[in-house]
Amino acid sequence: MKGRLQKVEIIVLLKQVPATESFVEIADDGVSIKTDRVNWVINPYDEFAIEEAIQIKEAHGGSVTVISVGPEKASEAIRTALAMGADKGVLINDPAAEKCDCLGIARILSEALRNVPFDLIIAGQRAVDDDNFQVGPAVAEFLSIPHISMVIKEEIADGKIRCHKVVEGGTVILEAPLPALFTTQRGLNEPRYASLPGIMKAKRKPLDIKTLADIGLDAAKAGKPKTKIVSMKFPPERKDGRIIEGESAQAKAAELVRALSEEAKVI
Amino acid sequence: MATSPETVLDGLDSESRQMVIDTVRQLKKRLLTKEKILEFDKNEFFPEETIREMLGPEIGLQLLVIPEEYGGMGGGTLDCAEIIREISSICLGVATGFFAIQLGSDPLRVGATEEQKVKWLGAIADGKVLVAYAVTEAGAGSNLAALKTKADPVSNDAGKIIGYKINGTKQFISTGGYADFITVLAKTPEGPSFFIVEKGTKGFVQGKGEEKHGIRASNTSPLSFTDVFVPVENLIGGVPGQGLKQANEVFGYTRLMVAAMGLGAGEAALKIVIPYAMERIQFGSPLSEKQGYTHKLVVPNAVRIEVAAAYIEETAIRLDSGEKDLQVEGSIAKLFATESANKTADDAIQALGGYGYISEFEVEKIKRDVKITCIYEGTSEIQQSIISTFRWKKTRKTKGKYYMAISSEMEELNNVMNDAGCLFYSLAASALNDTIMLVNDNRLTKEQYIMFALADMMTHVEVGASMARKAMNFTKSGDPEAKKIRAMSRIFANETSQLVARNILKILMGSGVFDQSSISDFMETVSYNKLICSFQNIIKDMDMVADMLFERG
Ligand SMILES: Cc1cc2nc3c(=O)[nH]c(=O)nc-3n(C[C@H](O)[C@H](O)[C@H](O)COP(=O)(O)OP(=O)(O)OC[C@H]3O[C@@H](n4cnc5c(N)ncnc54)[C@H](O)[C@@H]3O)c2cc1C
Numbered sequence: 110m111k112g113r114l115q116k117v118e119i120i121v122l123l124k125q126v127p128a129t130e131s132f133v134e135i136a137d138d139g140v141s142i143k144t145d146r147v148n149w150v151i152n153p154y155d156e157f158a159i160e161e162a163i164q165i166k167e168a169h170g171g172s173v174t175v176i177s178v179g180p181e182k183a184s185e186a187i188r189t190a191l192a193m194g195a196d197k198g199v200l201i202n203d204p205a206a207e208k209c210d211c212l213g214i215a216r217i218l219s220e221a222l223r224n225v226p227f228d229l230i231i232a233g234q235r236a237v238d239d240d241n242f243q244v245g246p247a248v249a250e251f252l253s254i255p256h257i258s259m260v261i262k263e264e265i266a267d268g269k270i271r272c273h274k275v276v277e278g279g280t281v282i283l284e285a286p287l288p289a290l291f292t293t294q295r296g297l298n299e300p301r302y303a304s305l306p307g308i309m310k311a312k313r314k315p316l317d318i319k320t321l322a323d324i325g326l327d328a329a330k331a332g333k334p335k336t337k338i339v340s341m342k343f344p345p346e347r348k349d350g351r352i353i354e355g356e357s358a359q360a361k362a363a364e365l366v367r368a369l370s371e372e373a374k375v376i
Numbered sequence: 377m378a379t380s381p382e383t384v385l386d387g388l389d390s391e392s393r394q395m396v397i398d399t400v401r402q403l404k405k406r407l408l409t410k411e412k413i414l415e416f417d418k419n420e421f422f423p424e425e426t427i428r429e430m431l432g433p434e435i436g437l438q439l440l441v442i443p444e445e446y447g448g449m450g451g452g453t454l455d456c457a458e459i460i461r462e463i464s465s466i467c468l469g470v471a472t473g474f475f476a477i478q479l480g481s482d483p484l485r486v487g488a489t490e491e492q493k494v495k496w497l498g499a500i501a502d503g504k505v506l507v508a509y510a511v512t513e514a515g516a517g518s519n520l521a522a523l524k525t526k527a528d529p530v531s532n533d534a535g536k537i538i539g540y541k542i543n544g545t546k547q548f549i550s551t552g553g554y555a556d557f558i559t560v561l562a563k564t565p566e567g568p569s570f571f572i573v574e575k576g577t578k579g580f581v582q583g584k585g586e587e588k589h590g591i592r593a594s595n596t597s598p599l600s601f602t603d604v605f606v607p608v609e610n611l612i613g614g615v616p617g618q619g620l621k622q623a624n625e626v627f628g629y630t631r632l633m634v635a636a637m638g639l640g641a642g643e644a645a646l647k648i649v650i651p652y653a654m655e656r657i658q659f660g661s662p663l664s665e666k667q668g669y670t671h672k673l674v675v676p677n678a679v680r681i682e683v684a685a686a687y688i689e690e691t692a693i694r695l696d697s698g699e700k701d702l703q704v705e706g707s708i709a710k711l712f713a714t715e716s717a718n719k720t721a722d723d724a725i726q727a728l729g730g731y732g733y734i735s736e737f738e739v740e741k742i743k744r745d746v747k748i749t750c751i752y753e754g755t756s757e758i759q760q761s762i763i764s765t766f767r768w769k770k771t772r773k774t775k776g777k778y779y780m781a782i783s784s785e786m787e788e789l790n791n792v793m794n795d796a797g798c799l800f801y802s803l804a805a806s807a808l809n810d811t812i813m814l815v816n817d818n819r820l821t822k823e824q825y826i827m828f829a830l831a832d833m834m835t836h837v838e839v840g841a842s843m844a845r846k847a848m849n850f851t852k853s854g855d856p857e858a859k860k861i862r863a864m865s866r867i868f869a870n871e872t873s874q875l876v877a878r879n880i881l882k883i884l885m886g887s888g889v890f891d892q893s894s895i896s897d898f899m900e901t902v903s904y905n906k907l908i909c910s911f912q913n914i915i916k917d918m919d920m921v922a923d924m925l926f927e928r929g
Contacts, residue, residue: 132927145856150398185391185395188395189398192395302399302402302434304399304434305399305440306433306436306439308396309392309439311395312389312392349660349661350657352660
């Protein structure tokens with residue numbers, strides 16, 4: 110038996126997103142959504158990340174720092190992560206960051222982490238609002254560390270992380286040296302509640318709010334997106350049903366057959 | 377929110393409160409899923425483990441109701457109201473189990489000695505105890521003073537009281553069958569007093585749960601006491617005879633909580649009805665596009681629920697800012713919110729048609745559950761009695777200034793915001809004031825039915841004024857919901873005016889003591905003809921609210 114493992118310093122990447130049951134309306138600009146009636150929550154995949162980070166900390170010792178790029182409101186999501194058991198929060202709140210695409214966000218996060226010591230970064234596989242699947246892997250790339258995606262189980266030993274992921278027809282086990290980044294898949298764990306004692310403690314935990322300048326990034330450069338949203342559309346609306354009128358059942362059936370073949374052209 | 381930043385309020389900051397609400401919402405995903413809730417209801421199952429888990433270290437919901445000095449979180453009135461509203465929107469049965477802990481701890485909070493608080497509130501904070509509050513008896517329901525359960529002093533050889541021997545029975549006690557300790561009201565020679573009795577005490581029998589119409593996930597049991605000895609340390613406050621005072625002291629607060637429970641259940645019903653009506657197609661179009669349907673079954677209920685929310689929030693903030701003696705406000709909140717929620721849930725069944733009658737669609741459960749909120753913690757009729765008696769006395773004492781102040785406040789509001797129905801609130805408040813005086817001068821206060829008619833007028837005027845204030849606050853702060861709140865306020869101003877006008881006729885004509893000319897004179901005095909014109913444009917307003925509720929155009 111080996112001795113107790115070394116402490117693990119963990120970073121969790123977090124995004125605040127509209128709750129999936131929120132009512133979504135496209136804003137007047139046609140490329141964003143209206144946010145005044147939206148309920149904001151922690152991205153569900155990031156919840157798995159927070160939970161896994163806390164479990165690793167509980168097993169190995171160390172600390173959990175949660176970092177997010179977002180508006181002031183996103184501090185609520187960070188505070189909830191602190192209530193679940195994370196130790197420290199960092200919010201990068203800068204108007205220039207609002208225009209970023211996912212690559213820009215990854216750039217900001219990786220710059221913010223460049224001078225922070227860490228062993229492990231955990232991120233959600235994707236944010237359920239934009240569904241880009243990019244930020245986690247891109248941060249790993251920018252920081253030149255290994256990345257394993259969509260993990261359902263992990264073990265840390267001897268300075269390495271071993272991760273299980275589901276692929277078509279089976280499971281793959283991957284190993285990488287620390288520091289590394291992995292992204293979460295449903296089934297990894299069951300996120301805990303933010304308990305009331307946790308909520309009380311969260312108020313006293315540090316939450317730093319930084320601008321791009323604070324992390325040494327040129328706002329003008331960071332904000333330049335490589336992709337842009339051209340338009341947003343709802344799925345086509347279902348047309349009204351139609352009641353077929355007719356004197357008798359036979360007449361109605363005849364009309365139905367005619368409509369199906371001549372109008373709908375399905376028979 | 378109507379909080380003004382200058383006053384320091386009791387309780388949590390809004391961010392922490394929101395986090396607790398979010399934690400409660402999370403319960404829906406695992407501990408209190410729809411399937412489990414329906415299961416508890418169907419099998420009449422008290423989910424003891426689930427409730428104990430809600431009190432365990434991983435959630436710790438009870439901490440909200442315990443002051444910080446005793447190991448709790450020190451939630452204020454608004455915090456507790458918002459959280460119980462959220463739990464009630466999931467299941468009123470589970471909410472009742474949680475509320476029993478709060479109720480049971482209330483006599484301790486207001487009346488206990490420091491030592492008792494440390495011990496018993498500390499035990500609740502630790503999360504290992506279920507608590508019940510035992511007041512009602514077979515012969516003492518609405519009339520608490522009729523209680524028969526006795527606590528006889530037991531003295532030692534030196535003649536010093538060392539404890540009490542309790543004998544009697546209690547009925548309909550929430551969580552009574554499972555509680556680890558209860559706070560029970562019993563008569564001492566000095567008068568009713570609260571005692572703590574622990575589970576397992578000799579002679580204390582916790583009976584089997586009753587079969588019930590609703591809140592079937594809560595346990596309601598009789599308790600019996602046969603020579604149950606409790607040490608004198610268990611007499612809450614250490615001084616006998618304080619029980620009714622202690623019970624009354626918290627009524628303003630506890631009734632507000634039941635109001636919030638009704639509100640949560642009513643909101644849950646609307647949350648099912650609204651999307652259902654948008655999706656259900658009959659006669660070629662969604663139900664939500666049928667005006668008779670929306671304006672009969674949905675809009676008035678959505679309006680009343682919003683008004684109830686405004687009033688509960690306002691009253692909670694008043695309590696948190698240190699105001700005392702808001703017992704009547706507690707009664708108004710409870711009467712209005714629970715009756716509105718009950719109607720909302722009933723209409724919700726109708727709005728879903730046959731599906732509304734089927735368990736899986738949940739509204740029939742909400743309907744069965746919500747009815748209890750019109751009964752426990754003082755029935756609606758008891759609230760009507762309290763409201764009418766106390767506001768009558770207040771009107772007399774202030775020589776009419778009480779409602780006239782509301783009337784002028786509404787008139788002034790109307791000068792700066794003329795589209796929230798404030799003119800009608802103003803007219804209604806002033807007509808109400810005249811009617812109370814008329815009833816007083818003609819000694820009609822002895823007629824309970826007339827007093828009930830006044831209670832309904834008082835309730836509408838007071839909750840309506842609160843809605844108008846909310847409309848003003850929202851308008852000032854540029855809240856995106858401001859337009860909706862103003863439209864709803866107009867609709868409720870109409871409801872208030874019509875009710876006031878109708879009850880004036882009920883009293884004037886129904887009492888049979890006024891002749892035709894004095895009736896006409898009085899109607900003139902109260903601007904009856906103006907009051908009934910509140911219908912002006914009201915269908916258009918309802919169309920507008922329906923547009924907003926059903927997110928169209
Ligand atoms: C599920 C459930 C849970 C409960 N939980 C608890 C608990 O935890 N602890 C506890 O102590 N009690 C509890 N109760 C008791 C509850 O508070 C009482 O049932 C309630 O106060 C009414 O009393 P009663 O049943 O004796 O009705 P009654 O007082 O007999 O009333 C019957 C009817 O007469 C009306 N009425 C009564 N007096 C008057 C009057 N003066 N004027 C006009 N009308 C009047 C009432 O409004 C009602 O309509 C619970 C009851 C139920 C059903």
